[in-house]
Amino acid sequence: MDKQKFYITTSIAYANAAPHIGFALELLIADSIARYQRLLGKDVYFLTGTDEHGIKIYNTAQTKGLSPQQFVDEISNEFKELASKLNISYTDFIRTTDRNRHWPAAQRVWSQLATKGDIYLGHYQGYYCVNDEAYITETDYKSGAYDNKTVIELSEDNYMFKLSNYTSELQSAIGNTLQVVPAHRGKEILNFIKDGASDVSFSRQQDKLPWGIPVPDDNNHVMYVWSDALTNYISAIGYADDETKFNRYWPADVQVIGKDILRFHAMIWPAMLTGLGLQLPRNLLVHGFITSSGQKMSKSIGNVVSPNDLIDVYGVDATRYYLLAAIPTFDDGDYSPTRMQEVYTSNLANDLGNLVSRVMTLANKNFDGIIPQTPDHHILTDESIATWHQYFEEFAIDKAIGSVWEVVRNCNAYVDATKPWELSKTDQNAANQAIVNLLHTIKQLSVLLYPIIPDTCNQIRHQIGLHPINTDTISLDSELHASLPVGHQLSTSKILFPRIET
């Protein structure tokens, strides 16, 4: 295997509730990057998964009368179903309850850090809610949410991780060996640790947290979230049991996360890796949150948007398009039914769908769908292709899509400018030429948009008589530049995005 590797991860979703649209966004960002990298011919390893330990899960399972394992099996499946419904091209799905792959790796990480002296027995001081049987944060406590419950302040033995030892390493890594995208998120972290990072607790007492990975050599303790969940990124690729695989794929090229878990991924995780003597992930891509009609999504407001509902009404690709194109990749974005309808109708049905439809009809009417000549004009310029590449390399998915849409609009303008239906009355050859030029561009679009709306791209390719994109064998250059051969037969035309009335 001489292909260049590309390792990309999403965060692992916490398996205590049904999938949220925010996680759909994260899956899609990662998926579009993974697909793009495959177009470049790389051997892409795309990891996602679920985080299945912790007191919340333990308690929720009890409430439902299920064992914790039964419960997380169910939830984990829901996440897998969402991923397949969204057409996510992941290559691996890691679960933190996986005792064959994950536990040994997490325990190995622990032992190595302990041997190095980075883990010590210290004290956790904080709040604990007796009713919920859960540790809570000071912020939670002060928020008022626990006013009716019994909250005690406690101090107990916990294993701590010497994050404080790694302050200077983190400071020199962020923005260099570890790129935080967008860069201002990195600044946020640097600012935060400028007076030094504090140690974090790595374990909880087994009697209070019965659902987790045992700490090596101490039965009274169970791993707390950081040492457990963060290691998924290396446990999945064989940190404990497959050195060859591990050496091939680590370090990760991109780790996609939400802004809520930035600190853990930009501080604790790189510190752990440094302690283990491993390289840091090259990029940490931080996306924002989705608001619902301008408001924070919350159950109490009742404005939570389910990714499944969107897919049911608009289809996978329209959902993918909305989340990737209409939500800025690096910032918060808004979802509203009105905007969804607008984006669907305007961009997908009118711009793209109608373009394909009108060109197919022209091709059938003018030369029975049999390609009569080769293109002589490029609507898609090399410059546009370069821009597309650049945005994908920068992970600015929304901008990459925007650059392609310019081409779509240029195609529509080109149809109107050349007027093949009029030309054909006086100069059939010129009319055919314009149509061939358009078909060639549509073929190119089916490649450029593949990372975003893969099904649609393959449908377009089917209509113009081409095989689906096969990223195992693709050569991006020839796929983009080779024209449909003279004599090539197009297939039948079909509406890509039917109008949806609401």
Add this chain to the structure above:
RNA sequence: CGCGGGGUAGAGCAGUUGGUAGCUCGUCAGGCUCAUAACCUGAAGGCCGUUGGUUCGAGUCCAACCCCCGCAACCA
């Protein structure tokens, strides 16, 4: 209090090193008929948060202030 982000046409956003303010959607008016009543062209619409400063000239630099959002460490 502190740190980070943001305040630009009705809405959502771009605006590189300072030099006549752009894009998408929406609105209005034309054009076209190949197409999913789709497409194309044009127009209207902005004291670029406020005030002061630097400059021949600032959305773009400096200062102060106002408003919105996030973070404020164990939230899995």
